[in-house]
Each structure stands twice: as structure tokens, then as C-alpha cells.
Amino acid sequence: MSEPSEWQRRIAGEWVGRPSLFDATGTWQGFEDIRRSSVFEDGVTTYYMDGGLTGGGPMAGRFKLGAPFAFGVTDSDLDRVYTGPDFFGTGQPYGSFVDAHYYGPGWQTDLNTWNQVLPDGETQVYSSALYQGPAMIGIFNGVYTRNPEKVEARLAQETRCGAVPYILPTKDTAVYGGTCELWGADQKPRGNVQITIELEPVNLLTTRHRVTWSGSLNRSYETVVRRDGFRSLYEGPDAWGNAIAYGRxxxxxxxxxxxxxxxSREFMIDAEPGMGAGSTLAVVYELFEGGGLSAVAHGVLERRTGGVEA
Structure with a gap:
């Protein structure tokens, strides 16, 4: 390939962040300082990652390395193939979001990384779920910037807020809404979808969610969500399931x-320590028809208080 792919152009430059490490239960363990860049040269893409782990608890030995990461990538807007030596696997871009599955010999873990570049073009919401076989052993997640003027502020915010748990409003009705990109499983754009999440608290631990998708995909459902620490349980009538929060x-x-x-991954970008909920959700939703991926939606939802018309 003589020119970089569209995804490669989206992520050009150096991204700086301080993602947090959580164990499988959702308990915060520490930080990983990371400077990450990818260089396209003579038709070859190489990723570089340098940084260090602060803390880590029982996982510190596993995720502490004695050298920076570097690995090759076969660049494509369809399948990005990671060719080692530090990571082997593949990733699929859907516009400004990539879903990657690969193996890291140094960490001895299988990884599923979701990387979402926000509409401002300079903010990246990142997570890597870490697996031993089918069992999750931990997760890294956080927010990166590639704007040198915002690095200091971003690192300070990640240090202050990395361990803050995800929580939605618990006493007042609220609405989160916004426009998301919709992509097919074939990685072709399908247009936009308007997503609205209406929240009606029942008590401090239970909230009724009314969710509406409209536009290029139409769907609405209601579910009662019960929170138990980092865990959430979705108990019908239209949707059933569960979730776990790793920080924000x-x-x-x-x-x-x-x-x-x-x-789904719903990341509360502006969650702060204290008794309150944030207002900006970076969201990724993968929709499956039966066992097969059908569509991917991603974007940013903003909060407004009161009812739907507020």
C-alpha cells in the first residue's frame, strides 16, 4: 500500500494518556503511563508504545515490561493485521472506531481493544480487556489526547478521575442524547442514528431506562436497571442482561x-470524584442478529436534565 488507510490517517501523531488498570471485579489497581504513535513509512506501518506501570497490585509483574512495545501492522480499512513481535492479531475499523482482537506474548494475555476517536479528532477513548482463555483477568481504560497543549491537563484529569466509578443520576430524571454513526458489519457506513436514553429513577439503586434509536436504524425498548456496586442488572420487560463498570x-x-x-461500552468522560453524575457519554454499541454482528454505532451523548423536551 503506497498511502495510509483512512483509519491510519485518523490516528496519526502521538497520543498521550494515563489509562487505569482494573482487576476482573472492577477494583482499581493503578495507572499505565503511555505515549503511543504509529508511523507509516515506505508502505509499512509500525506502532510504538512507551510508558510505565504505576501500582498494579497482584498484576504488576504481569504487565511490567523491560522494554517499549513495537509491532508491525498490515494497514487496511478492512482488516488491520498485527504482525508482531509484541502483538499478533487483527482489528476492524468502523469509521472512527476500531474493534481489535489480538495476543500479547509479553503480557501473556489475549486482548480485545475498543478504540474510539471522538468527533473533535484529538480525543481518543480507549479500553483493552485482558483475557486468559475465556476468563477476563483485568482491563485497561482511559482517555488520550494528541494535542500537545492539552497533555498536561489530560494527565491530571486521568490521575484525578481514573478510579471514579461509572454512575448515572440516581434522584432526578435525566436524558442523554446525541447523534451516532452507524456502520454495517461489512464496515460500510449506513448513515446516522439518533439515540436517546431517558432515565427515571425508582430509588437510589434502581432506574427505569427508556431507550430510542431513530434514523438509519429504528428501535425502542424499556428496561429496569438495578445497580449493585460495580454491577448492573437489566431486568426487562424489553431487554435483559447485565453489565460491569471498570471506573468510568x-x-x-x-x-x-x-x-x-x-x-456496549458507555464511558462517562467527565465523571469526577464527588456525589454526582457526569454529563458526557462516549458510547459504542455492537448489534448482533442471532450470533452474527450486524451493525456498529458509536458517538457522543450529552445530558440534559428533566424530561424529554427539557
Missing amino acids: ANYGTLHFTDVWKLR
Whole structure:
């Protein structure tokens, strides 16, 4: 390939962040300082990652390495193949979001990485779920910037907020809404979808969710969500499932009352320490028809208080 792919152009430059490490239960363990860049030269793409782990608890030995990461990538907007030596596997871009599955010999883990570049073009929401066989052993997640003028502020915010748990409003009705890109499983754009999440708290631990998708995909459902620490349980009538939060990011699976299923990551970008909920959700939703991926939606939802018309 003589020119970089569209995804490669989206992520050009150096991205800086301080993602947090959580164990499988959702308990915060520490930070990983990372400077990540990818260089396209003479038709070859190489990724570079340098940084260090602070803390880590029982996982510190596993995720501490004695050298920076570097690995090759066969660049493509369809299948991006990671050719080692530090990571082997593949990733599929859907516009400004990539879903990657690969193996890291140094960490001895299988990884599923979701990387979402926000509409501002300079903010990236990142997560890597870490697996031993089918069992999750931990997860890294956080927010990166490639704007040198915002690096200091971003690192300070990640340090202050990395361990803050994901939580939605618990006393007042609220609405999160926005426009998301919709992509088919064939990685072709299908247009936009307007997503609205209406929240009606029942008590401090239970909230009724009314969710509406409209535009290039139309669907609405209601479910009662019960929170138990980092865990959430979705208890019908239109959708059933569960979720677990790793810091500001909530990862869920919903089963509808037909053939459809949804996997999600909802990341509360502006969650702060204290007794309150944030206002900006970076969301990724993968929709499955039966066992097969059908569509991917991703974007940003903003909060407004009160009812739907507020």
C-alpha cells in the first residue's frame, strides 16, 4: 500500500494518556503511563508504545515490561493485521472506531481493544480487556489526547478521575442524547442514528431506562436497571442482561425479546470524584442478529436534565 488507510490517517501523531488498570471485579489497581504513535513509512506501518506501570497490585509483574512495545501492522480499512513481535492479531475499523482482537506474548494475555476517536479528532477513548482463555483477568481504560497543549491537563484529569466509578443520576430524571454513526458489519457506513436514553429513577439503586434509536436504524425498548456496586442488572420487560463498570466505563450485554443482542461500552468522560453524575457519554454499541454482528454505532451523548423536551 503506497498511502495510509483512512483509519491510519485518523490516528496519526502521538497520543498521550494515563489509562487505569482494573482487576476482573472492577477494583482499581493503578495507572499505565503511555505515549503511543504509529508511523507509516515506505508502505509499512509500525506502532510504538512507551510508558510505565504505576501500582498494579497482584498484576504488576504481569504487565511490567523491560522494554517499549513495537509491532508491525498490515494497514487496511478492512482488516488491520498485527504482525508482531509484541502483538499478533487483527482489528476492524468502523469509521472512527476500531474493534481489535489480538495476543500479547509479553503480557501473556489475549486482548480485545475498543478504540474510539471522538468527533473533535484529538480525543481518543480507549479500553483493552485482558483475557486468559475465556476468563477476563483485568482491563485497561482511559482517555488520550494528541494535542500537545492539552497533555498536561489530560494527565491530571486521568490521575484525578481514573478510579471514579461509572454512575448515572440516581434522584432526578435525566436524558442523554446525541447523534451516532452507524456502520454495517461489512464496515460500510449506513448513515446516522439518533439515540436517546431517558432515565427515571425508582430509588437510589434502581432506574427505569427508556431507550430510542431513530434514523438509519429504528428501535425502542424499556428496561429496569438495578445497580449493585460495580454491577448492573437489566431486568426487562424489553431487554435483559447485565453489565460491569471498570471506573468510568460501563460494559454491558443486553438480550432483547427477539433475535437481537447488544454489546456496549458507555464511558462517562467527565465523571469526577464527588456525589454526582457526569454529563458526557462516549458510547459504542455492537448489534448482533442471532450470533452474527450486524451493525456498529458509536458517538457522543450529552445530558440534559428533566424530561424529554427539557
